[in-house]
Amino acid sequence: MVIKLIELSLGLLLIGLIIRLLQTFLPRQVKDTDLRYRLRKVIGNDIGCD
Structure with missing residues (x-):
């Protein structure tokens, strides 16, 4: 279990x-907040909470 952690x-x-x-390295057209929001959405969906 410790190894898994x-x-x-x-x-x-x-x-x-x-x-x-x-x-x-990405062009500045991509907004950091947008990227974070998308990531949070994906991670949240994986865990099961919106």
Whole structure:
């Protein structure tokens, strides 16, 4: 169970890093808030809460 928690936290860290890199390299046409909103929506739907 501890290993699963470590894997999960590492995965979340990696996702955060990737998102930060994307926000840096993507053209500024893409709004950060829009990206965050979409991500929150997707993650929320995966967990099961709107």
